[in-house]
Amino acid sequence: MSDEQPQMLLREQIYNEVWELSLAGVARKYGTSYGLIYKLCKEANVPIPPAGYWTKLNFGKSVTKPPLPDSTIYEVDIPRSKMPRVRVQKIDKDRAIISEAEIEATQLGEDALNNSDAGSKLVMIEDNFLEVGLDTGEMPLSKSSKSEKYINNRISPEATHNSFSDKLAFLDEDERNKVFDIASRVGIPHEKAKMHPKITAYKYVVSDWNRNDKKEVGAQRSRQNYSSYKSSPPFLAGVISKETLSRVYRILGALIHAIEPLGCSVTDTLSFIIRNESVSLEIYEMQDKVDHIITKSEENQLRKYEEDKKRYSWASKPNFRKYDYVFNGQLSININQNQNKRFRDTKSTTVEDQLGTLLIEMYEAAEIIRKEREAREEERRKREEAERLREERRKRYMIEVERTVALTNLAQDYAMACRIRAFVEALESSGNLKGEDLQRIDWAKKKADWYDPIIAREDEFLGKRDHEKGIDLKTEYPWWQ
Structure with missing residues (x-):
């Protein structure tokens, strides 16, 4: 069947698939746009999942599926189209809504919003956050100074029901649902949005340390590479380029704004206090290994060596490194330096796309920390009790x-x-x-x-x-x- 030929589906078939795959999933299955499937369902009186349905389903909440109502329409024609389209209009620096302007989307999840069309809801989010809501739930959008669009699809609406069913089981039902709800809606603040006061204050700590950093340009940079220093660098210092720091601050701002309604907080050193436990993030920018280019200072050293070699037998040739390490803008985030809980930029996704899952894993980490702390405290209590009994017996x-x-x-x-x-x-x-x-x-x-x-x-x-x-x-x- 060619891309131009329509596909005939029974009305009952499209009803079942919409509730099994979601509107976006049906659109991808038949190579057409989300908006067209939405429109056809409305015309054929086929009920569609409401906003938040897939998020609730993924997190084990109670959901209902309405029955297929009667209709005189028996079959639905689905024409094929190659590219879905999204419509976004800028209102001002801090707000945006879905509107008449159309922007073609060419890459899923990175270059533009691609799962919306005429059927998209008109959504406007205040407080410097921009989100677009579809039938699959609300999917936040952030806008950079270069007009790049990111879909923060942190928790996919089409994830299996069991994807998160075992997460946050230690919370009571109300708190668990609240965390899942906020995790499904966490969004990145605009670049010009006001920073959280703790981030504003901490920026000076990082900039001051970076200003006094003695490492050479092109040297490999990680916290381990600073072990020879009298003190290791503070969080974010030395391991992230100046150009990428603003992006990191926005990510941290999104997480802070997400946890505060949950009764959590952040310390002056930007550690997260979740359920009274301290959860720290390790954030660093990855580096590319490139051939070392001789600097002017090194050229002078080589020149001096050549001159000394002619006059002195003991002249020693300077030893320069073979490679330089250059920041490449790709971020990696570990929770409590746990490599098994790592979120990083890849070709298909960015860290911003994973913030909802990151938030849930931070809660999981807090629970692990609590158990480990209580285990240590219990072990210490047992040791103290044993020591007390020994002393009493003595x-x-x-x-x-x-x-x-x-x-x-x-x-x-x-x-x-x-x-x-x-x-x-x-x-x-x-x-x-x-x-x-x-x-x-x-x-x-x-x-x-x-x-x-x-x-x-x-x-x-x-x-x-x-x-x-x-x-x-x-x-x-x-x-x-």
């Missing part, structure tokens, strides 16, 4: 040792008292006692009572005996008495 052990030693010392003193009393009893039973012996027996009995920890008699000269202490620590005998 103290109890020492107490037990002291009590045992004291008991032993008490028993030793009591044994001594018993031995003295047995000796006194033996003397008394001998029957041949003199007056001096009787005095000695009375003295010995008193000493037995002094040794006996039960009686614990205080001696006139020796004082009280510390029965619980060892023999070396008992009451000392004053030498002067």
